[in-house]
Amino acid sequence: MPTNSIPTKSFSSRALDLLASVKFAVAVVAIIAAACIAGTLLPQGTEVAQYLAKHPAATQRMQWLGKLGLTHIFQSWWFIGMLCLLAATTAVCSTRRFSTVLRTAGFARRRALGSMLTHISILLILTGGVIRGVWGEKGYLEFREGEVTSAFVTETGPKTLPFQLQLAKFEVEGYDKKQPTVEDGLFVIKTADNSQKLLSAKVGLEQSFEDYKITVLKYIPDFMVDTATKEITSRSDEPRNPAILVAVNGPTYQNHRWLFAKFPDFSMPAKGTTPTGPSPLQLVFAAQLKRMPAGPVKTFRSTVILPTGQHTLEVNRPLKYGGYTFYQSGYNPRDLAYTSFEVVKDPGVPVVYAGFGLMLVGLFIVFYLNPWLDDRRKRA
16 A cells, blocks of 8 residues: 655755754854854954053963964854855845745735845845955054055965055144144253253254353254255255254354254264364254144044055044055054054955945835835725
């Protein structure tokens, strides 16, 4: 006698049913959520080095977390795999919603259409996350005014930029608008007993130091010598190579010399002058043309030179160029010619934005358009 048998589903059918299961999707979302919480609480990538600099005692713990893959969660294979798994469940649900759209008409079709668009939007957002995890880059670069670089440092090592970046200027702005001037210091040291005195570097002001009269005759913000005429000129109005011409007059010594803020051990006699003998004084131009504001810091910004010209970035106003985004991230209070940028390349952003846009359309259909059309249908 024939016996009734329950047809068995193929492996592919069971796999599709599993991916379409709400319980399975919730479990995957829970794992991803837990990973995101851990990635928020624990230092990630290049943040680990900064964290260890402040907490050296945590070195062993961070090494242990690194071996578990918890210091680079968002770039780890298992996190990207979970995103792909969630994307697969969303794709299966979207396909089934699409079949419903094709089979039905009227209100049922519109309801299925809104649900389908919402599922597709989630799929796009997840796809953008996978793209970022696989092809995205994140790191930092540090340089000083005038330096040119075409690379930055990531967790896995240095990465090359497809263009050159030069730091033209770095500024720290405080709520106090007073800016430093060249009058902020001419440091004079007597070589005999190392006695010292801080004098003003104001141009034209004659000051006394023991038996000597010291006068600043001229200030050049960006010193250079014209190779053709041998004349002293300034390349720009920015204090990139500040120098002052100082006249020293004493009972047995007279001299005119150029002093340089960036090269305190170097001086140069003025054109057409000759010292009357060895200098009894050591003069150092210690103009602090860049210094921390006296009060709280309002913001700090950088002016950089790219192939398209000059651009400015500051805190909360990043710079985007060539597929990369540069964030103003830090500075050294003891060296205000130095700064650091965070560098991010995220090719998945357009896909994520498209997903959010599609989600708005799908939710509008589900929660606004369908109820409004249904209400009109009932009143007709």
